[in-house]
Amino acid sequence: MSGGPVAIVGVGLMGGSLGLALSDGPREVVGVDPDPEAVRVALAVGAIDRAAGSLEEAAGRADAVVLAAPVPALASLARRALAASGDDCVVTDLGSAKSALLGALDARERERFIGGHPVCGAERTGVAFARSDLFRGATWFLTPGAEARPDLFERLHGLVGSVGAHAVAIDARVHDRLMALVSHLPHVLAGALVNQAAATAPGGREALRSSGPSFADLTRVAGSNPPMWADILVANREAVLEALRAYAGRLAEVEAALEHADRGWLLGFAEEAAAARGRLTDLGAAGPARPARVVVAVPNRPGVISEIATALGHAHINIEDLRLRPGPPDGLGELELTVDGREAAEAVRLVGERGYRAREA
Amino acid sequence: MSGGPVAIVGVGLMGGSLGLALSDGPREVVGVDPDPEAVRVALAVGAIDRAAGSLEEAAGRADAVVLAAPVPALASLARRALAASGDDCVVTDLGSAKSALLGALDARERERFIGGHPVCGAERTGVAFARSDLFRGATWFLTPGAEARPDLFERLHGLVGSVGAHAVAIDARVHDRLMALVSHLPHVLAGALVNQAAATAPGGREALRSSGPSFADLTRVAGSNPPMWADILVANREAVLEALRAYAGRLAEVEAALEHADRGWLLGFAEEAAAARGRLTDLGAAGPARPARVVVAVPNRPGVISEIATALGHAHINIEDLRLRPGPPDGLGELELTVDGREAAEAVRLVGERGYRAREA
Numbered sequence: 245m246s247g248g249p250v251a252i253v254g255v256g257l258m259g260g261s262l263g264l265a266l267s268d269g270p271r272e273v274v275g276v277d278p279d280p281e282a283v284r285v286a287l288a289v290g291a292i293d294r295a296a297g298s299l300e301e302a303a304g305r306a307d308a309v310v311l312a313a314p315v316p317a318l319a320s321l322a323r324r325a326l327a328a329s330g331d332d333c334v335v336t337d338l339g340s341a342k343s344a345l346l347g348a349l350d351a352r353e354r355e356r357f358i359g360g361h362p363v364c365g366a367e368r369t370g371v372a373f374a375r376s377d378l379f380r381g382a383t384w385f386l387t388p389g390a391e392a393r394p395d396l397f398e399r400l401h402g403l404v405g406s407v408g409a410h411a412v413a414i415d416a417r418v419h420d421r422l423m424a425l426v427s428h429l430p431h432v433l434a435g436a437l438v439n440q441a442a443a444t445a446p447g448g449r450e451a452l453r454s455s456g457p458s459f460a461d462l463t464r465v466a467g468s469n470p471p472m473w474a475d476i477l478v479a480n481r482e483a484v485l486e487a488l489r490a491y492a493g494r495l496a497e498v499e500a501a502l503e504h505a506d507r508g509w510l511l512g513f514a515e516e517a518a519a520a521r522g523r524l525t526d527l528g529a530a531g532p533a534r535p536a537r538v539v540v541a542v543p544n545r546p547g548v549i550s551e552i553a554t555a556l557g558h559a560h561i562n563i564e565d566l567r568l569r570p571g572p573p574d575g576l577g578e579l580e581l582t583v584d585g586r587e588a589a590e591a592v593r594l595v596g597e598r599g600y601r602a603r604e605a
Numbered sequence: 606m607s608g609g610p611v612a613i614v615g616v617g618l619m620g621g622s623l624g625l626a627l628s629d630g631p632r633e634v635v636g637v638d639p640d641p642e643a644v645r646v647a648l649a650v651g652a653i654d655r656a657a658g659s660l661e662e663a664a665g666r667a668d669a670v671v672l673a674a675p676v677p678a679l680a681s682l683a684r685r686a687l688a689a690s691g692d693d694c695v696v697t698d699l700g701s702a703k704s705a706l707l708g709a710l711d712a713r714e715r716e717r718f719i720g721g722h723p724v725c726g727a728e729r730t731g732v733a734f735a736r737s738d739l740f741r742g743a744t745w746f747l748t749p750g751a752e753a754r755p756d757l758f759e760r761l762h763g764l765v766g767s768v769g770a771h772a773v774a775i776d777a778r779v780h781d782r783l784m785a786l787v788s789h790l791p792h793v794l795a796g797a798l799v800n801q802a803a804a805t806a807p808g809g810r811e812a813l814r815s816s817g818p819s820f821a822d823l824t825r826v827a828g829s830n831p832p833m834w835a836d837i838l839v840a841n842r843e844a845v846l847e848a849l850r851a852y853a854g855r856l857a858e859v860e861a862a863l864e865h866a867d868r869g870w871l872l873g874f875a876e877e878a879a880a881a882r883g884r885l886t887d888l889g890a891a892g893p894a895r896p897a898r899v900v901v902a903v904p905n906r907p908g909v910i911s912e913i914a915t916a917l918g919h920a921h922i923n924i925e926d927l928r929l930r931p932g933p934p935d936g937l938g939e940l941e942l943t944v945d946g947r948e949a950a951e952a953v954r955l956v957g958e959r960g961y962r963a964r965e966a
Binding site (some may be wrong): 363364383414415417418421422425426427429430432433434435436437438439440441442444446447448449450451452453454455456458459460461462463464465466467468470471473474475477478481484485487488489490491492494495496498499502503505507510511513514515516517518519520521522523524525557558559560 | 724725744775776778779782783786787788790791792793794795796797798799800801802803805807808809810811812813814815816817819820821822823824825826827828829831832834835836838839842845846848849850851852853855856857859860863864866868871872874875876877878879880881882883884885886918919920921
């Protein structure tokens with residue numbers, strides 16, 4: 245990674261935490277925010293080294309610009325950051341919905357803009373609640389388009405790794421459908437449940453006051469940041485609608501089973517859920533990784549690293565580290581990937597399937 | 606409370622935990638279970654003092670019979686326990702659905718049968734996972750019918766308090782509608798969500814493996830005891846259907862808002878949820894209680910205590926202790942209730958509203 249500043253546009257909880265996480269590193273962190281109080285606190289807690297007066301000023305000399313702003317503002321901010329920054333600067337964001345944003349940019353803009361989404365958060369918002377370890381161990385999705393420049397993807401991958409997160413390349417539409425299912429739909433479900441309980445008082449007894457710890461668990465996510473969630477739901481509405489309609493169909497099946505007092509069906513439903521839930525628990529209990537290196541011969545053209553990284557990301561093969569050694573302009577360079585040794589053979593196979601020569605090193 | 610044995614029918618997680626919780630007390634605990642291994646473990650861990658060969662043998666000399674068996678078996682077990690026990694024995698259960706069970710018994714049977722439901726549980730089943738503190742601090746609903754004998758209700762209330770739970774009287778139908786909303790529907794929602802995530806792999810990437818800690822929280826309840834949950838859903842299917850249909854209506858509203866990209870509506874939805882969620886958190890943070898006594902003059906007839914206790918239960922006024930001093934056969938006795946001092950005036954008012962003379966003592 246080069247040594248120019250990192251510009252953070254929006255120093256709230258996420259932007260501020262990123263600044264804190266980068267503050268031990270060698271690179272200057274420049275921050276900008278429309279709220280002067282946020283800038284003051286960010287400087288005071290050491291989340292940024294320097295405040296810029298505008299996005300353009302912050303982006304001017306930066307090697308990387310990170311847009312940590314509300315989702316509806318991202319497309320316009322991305323365009324401004326690309327226009328204001330040099331040809332060697334990568335621009336990324338932290339938004340929870342990716343397809344619409346990438347679609348709002350043109351092919352040229354997607355050479356230097358690579359979408360990002362760290363999967364983490366906190367119950368409180370604002371830079372005062374920023375923590376340097378917010379991203380530690382988190383999955384940080386990257387959604388490089390086919391036009392993404394290999395060197396800039398490499399730099400962004402390194403930036404994500406430097407704050408302790410796991411960079412996982414993923415197709416933007418796949419990302420949005422996944423998040424709709426495992427995050428956005430759950431927020432909708434929790435919200436509808438807590439609203440229904442709040443509105444119901446059978447026999448004069450408030451339902452909400454009769455709820456126990458499992459109801460509290462189930463609805464915990466319903467309490468956070470309404471404006472942000474309204475933005476996310478609108479930005480990812482197509483994928484959320486798809487997930488919601490499929491879900492409504494599942495509830496209709498439960499309804500039919502209840503109408504017919506069909507215990508056998510309900511038992512199958514609960515057993516299927518228990519099995520899936522068990523798999524989820526098992527997945528969280530993976531053993532320690534033994535790192536291995538996979539070396540791939542790659543032509544010097546945009547989209548190649550994105551393609552390889554995304555193929556591995558979709559196969560849940562984690563790229564711990566990624567280094568690019570460019571070759572001659574019309575020859576082959578080397579892409580060196582560090583992965584879990586148990587997955588190295590599968591990584592070689594997947595990359596080979598896409599027509600690239602790969603070997604375990 | 607008198608000194609006869611407590612009979613526990615079914616020594617699994619719940620029955621075994623009740624036995625352990627009672628094992629420090631003065632009363633003998635007799636257990637019975639169709640599974641000889643459960644009986645052996647229950648004796649070994651001290652959950653029961655003595656094993657009986659049959660329900661009839663266990664109930665024969667008991668002062669209280671607690672049915673800790675699967676929901677579909679309860680009506681038949683209740684009838685057998687009532688037939689085998691003496692006229693001074695109260696029979697209760699621990700089932701999660703109450704109306705159908707009470708409806709299956711006749712008025713005469715409901716004099717000595719008083720439904721119960723401790724709101725607690727654990728991820729594992731079986732007496733090997735029983736714990737003496739399972740009920741500590743838990744709400745333990747009691748659903749006395751109008752026929753319930755005052756002295757037996759008093760005894761059951763005391764039994765519940767002796768294991769550290771809070772006895773809360775509630776109308777059986779109100780109980781079922783509440784549990785449908787705050788427990789049974791949430792189980793259905795979590796199950797449908799985890800099943801949908803398990804069945805979906807957008808772009809070849811498994812959704813389940815991309816889920817984070819909040820998805821895990823939201824679906825935690827989906828993993829537990831499928832046969833028990835199938836039984837509960839069938840037993841309480843009318844109330845669950847009502848809650849599920851209302852919920853489906855709420856999701857349809859979200860769907861319409863997403864279709865129209867109606868950010869204003871979605872913001873209102875999320876704000877309503879955040880406010881309700883905030884109230885839920887506040888409700889959990891009540892200050893320490895200053896006990897007060899409320900004395901009510903009560904005629905010596907069935908249903909009076911049930912009526913008073915249920916009225917307070919519906920108003921969320923917790924009766925910490927309840928003592929009955931019977932008067933002459935055709936005169937007035939005294940019911941002494943211990944409640945939180947901040948709620949004593951309201952308790953006096955509510956009881957007065959029902960035509961009984963009450964005062965703070």
